[in-house]
Amino acid sequence: MAGNTSGENSETMGIGEVARRTGLSVHALRFYEREGLLVETVRRGPDGRRRYGADDLEWLEVCIKLRSSGMPLRAIRRYAELVGEGPGNEDERLALLLRHRDDVAAQIGALTSCLDMISTKVEIYQASVTDHSSDPIWAR
Amino acid sequence: MAGNTSGENSETMGIGEVARRTGLSVHALRFYEREGLLVETVRRGPDGRRRYGADDLEWLEVCIKLRSSGMPLRAIRRYAELVGEGPGNEDERLALLLRHRDDVAAQIGALTSCLDMISTKVEIYQASVTDHSSDPIWAR
DNA sequence: CCTTGACCTAGAGCCGGCTCTAGCATCTAC
DNA sequence: GTAGATGCTAGAGCCGGCTCTAGGTCAAGG
Numbered sequence A, B: 001m002a003g004n005t006s007g008e009n010s011e012t013m014g015i016g017e018v019a020r021r022t023g024l025s026v027h028a029l030r031f032y033e034r035e036g037l038l039v040e041t042v043r044r045g046p047d048g049r050r051r052y053g054a055d056d057l058e059w060l061e062v063c064i065k066l067r068s069s070g071m072p073l074r075a076i077r078r079y080a081e082l083v084g085e086g087p088g089n090e091d092e093r094l095a096l097l098l099r100h101r102d103d104v105a106a107q108i109g110a111l112t113s114c115l116d117m118i119s120t121k122v123e124i125y126q127a128s129v130t131d132h133s134s135d136p137i138w139a140r
Numbered sequence C: 001c002c003t004t005g006a007c008c009t010a011g012a013g014c015c016g017g018c019t020c021t022a023g024c025a026t027c028t029a030c
Numbered sequence D: 001g002t003a004g005a006t007g008c009t010a011g012a013g014c015c016g017g018c019t020c021t022a023g024g025t026c027a028a029g030g
Helices: A015-022 A026-034 A054-068 A073-084 A090-130 B015-022 B026-034 B054-068 B073-084 B090-130
Strands: none
Touching (some): A090 B090
């Protein structure tokens, strides 16, 4: 059996295992690394293959959350750079996070307003589906 | 003065005016029409130019809300088709809206969880920025 | 030995959703 | 009658974010 495919609690994982655990594709993992999202490039085994540790996994989960909340790769890269530079730039990290927090809050607000509209339409259509006489409602 | 650029309450508007009012670009407006998002193709003036009515504007606002909540153009097109077919397919419109409503709710859920993570980090960094002694915190 | 499977790099390709360009028509105001 | 604004079409281009391909390495197992 090649690699550590089924390694449940191995100290370091191959890229396939990380893909399984994070839900990212191996392609995406290599892509993220090329794009500089990973604080430091992943360590390699003596065979030149990537070996991920638990810390890498944790950081990837952070990246995934940032991405899934719409942070562009550029910004995540910047954050990773700041983290990689070590202590001393907490103010900049904070500023970046605050900006993104506002952004996410705004997204939630916008989505909530969309949800309202959709729910209103849903109610209208539910009425027109159960009660056929309300067909000619001017609903779109 | 060409067109009805400043028409505040004109019965029909040119594409530029609609762009101003919706925030979409004229390019995007023509693009949306080509893509079939507009229920029926926009009426034209005798000069061959698009004339938008208040109903078009309302529909565009719906499209904008659907788009901004992440509904793909394909789905909006489908919804527009259903609306364009007139009464009789309310069940299908409803199904489509319900699917999207679930989707939006899920998005809000995901974003809220991201917001939590970000807020946690914000707190950590706010502490480390005000209180310099907490620098060596293992924060990322 | 040879197959299988996990992994590697470099780089091309793709998809959604616009955005922009070229080249032209029309209208109004000066 | 010409400048400037507004509009038209067809189609090319762009950007972000992956995704996939080609061609190869390496280790274990049968």
